[in-house]
Amino acid sequence: MQFIDLISQKNRIRTTLLQRIEAIVDHGQYIMGPEVAELESRLAAYTGSRYCVSCSSGTDALLMPLMAKGIGPGDAVITTPFTFIATAEVISLAGATPVFADIAPGTFNIDPDSIAAAVALARERGLNPKALIPVDLFGLPADYDRLEAVAADHGLWILEDAAQSFGATYRNRRAGSFGLAAATSFFPAKPLGCYGDGGAIFTDDEELDVLLRSVRVHGSGVDKYSNDRIGINGRLDSIQAAVLLEKLVIFDEELSSRQRVAEAYSSRLKGRLVVPEIPEGSVSAWAQYSLLASGEEERAAIMDRLRLEGIPSVIYYKIPLHLQKAFAFLGYREGDFPVSEEMSRRVFSLPMHPYLPEEEIGKICSVIASCF
Incomplete structure (x- = not known):
């Protein structure tokens, strides 16, 4: 996949x-x-x-x-x-x-x-x-x-x-x-x-x-x-x-397909994980479909189960910038941005693209459901 x-x-x-x-x-x-x-x-x-x-x-x-x-x-x-x-x-x-x-906890922005x-x-x-x-x-x-x-x-x-x-x-x-x-x-x-x-x-x-x-x-x-x-x-x-x-010719159609994938994920996973929050008046381009687990242990268990089933998942972003070595000179410490730090411990992203078939969405969601 x-x-x-x-x-x-x-x-x-x-x-x-x-x-x-x-x-x-x-x-x-x-x-x-x-x-x-x-x-x-x-x-x-x-x-x-x-x-x-x-x-x-x-x-x-x-x-x-x-x-x-x-x-x-x-x-x-x-x-x-x-x-x-x-x-x-x-x-x-x-x-x-x-x-x-x-950042705000609901939107990651x-x-x-x-x-x-x-x-x-x-x-x-x-x-x-x-x-x-x-x-x-x-x-x-x-x-x-x-x-x-x-x-x-x-x-x-x-x-x-x-x-x-x-x-x-x-x-x-x-x-x-x-x-x-x-x-x-x-x-x-x-x-x-x-x-x-x-x-x-x-x-x-x-x-x-x-x-x-x-x-x-x-x-x-x-x-x-x-x-x-x-x-x-x-x-x-x-x-x-x-x-x-050439991609612009089919872009709006692909955006609609991304929305379809996101809605399919959210309808199946809501109640088990924290699904993305889209405020009224906004429409996402769904560059990623990112969920929140309850913590690092649950996230690791879900991602391991997905991996065993041949399903890729990615963490965006596992280390907030204020804790990156490259920005150590700024003098920030752990605890300075608690929302960003908590999200980095809980967030993970599932496959997302306009051509994701319904059967693969179903498989992904079934594997996640089996973790609970």
């Missing part, structure tokens, strides 16, 4: 995808070819954003707005410790300091009520709080109505980490349309993924769009040999754009 099935999807788009790739081989514009401009236009329209700037990875999609806005030494950026390291890593790469705020304490801590440490990076974890958008109000109160601009939520909605707005800018990832395992690394940034701000396009190509000015600022090599290649264009 596959945790994520990319082969069934590939079989659906194979013919038209190979036609697109052959066209790229023929025209020879392998980096930033016409497919990239077409993709940016399609993605901007999909999210309802004025501008889309594609790039080489989801990590670069988070880093580039920080660089474009001049975030650096002495600045603090608030984010969650319950996420993949890239979210906080880019803050350090920009020269700023990550300051963490705990950053708790708006925890932002004020993080801002206060940053100032106590002599830092200047500049930005907030909420993460739309497992495909569910964060609570942007409350986050935007809190950010405004503290003079923070928002960079939405939509790496896992492309295609999701919050109050009838697409993920990728919140904050000053939003970043997403096209890593192959994401709801919309390419066949390598790729990412994109969305914004309605014209000046930021211009800056991002400069940062993407080594800080270029009027041409790539005129450099106005420090940048990176963050360009997207044409073949990855072609893959994404």
Whole structure:
């Protein structure tokens, strides 16, 4: 059994995808070819954003707005410790300091009520709080109505980490349309993924769009040999754009199938485990289907039983960022973010993809039921 099935999807788009790739081989514009401009236009329209700037990875999609806005030494950026390291890593790469705020237990997303304490801590440490990076974890958008109000109160601009939520909605707005800018990832395992690394940034701000396009190509000015600022090599290649264009054709249908899988899981597992909470007005992209066991012992027993039956499961995330060795210099200790720490001891994820058949869902749920 596959945790994520990319082969069934590939079989659906194979013919038209190979036609697109052959066209790229023929025209020879392998980096930033016409497919990239077409993709940016399609993605901007999909999210309802004025501008889309594609790039080489989801990590670069988070880093580039920080660089474009001049975030650096002495600045603090608030984010969650319950996420993949890239979210906080880019803050350090920009020269700023990550300051963490705990998550809400129901959604795994950053708790708006925890932002004020993080801002206060940053100032106590002599830092200047500049930005907030909420993460739309497992495909569910964060609570942007409350986050935007809190950010405004503290003079923070928002960079939405939509790496896992492309295609999701919050109050009838697409993920990728919140904050000053939003970043997403096209890593192959994401709801919309390419066949390598790729990412994109969305914004309605014209000046930021211009800056991002400069940062993407080594800080270029009027041409790539005129450099106005420090940048990176963050360009997207044409073949990855072609893959994404073909996947976009079937994307909404795949999102519906992900919803079907999630509902099937929840209807069978509710009452045995804590199933995902989707607040009213939100629709998840279901990048992951993540459950909560009662504790580490129960989680280990369930995952062992699944493994014996040939069913993969994964823990996202077993060590919160404030306890990672890479961030030891920040001085956080165990107990500083109790919700994140508790979730890391209880959470685990089941196979989730649009092509998961009913019989496999049934088998997975039966194996879990046998543990109780």
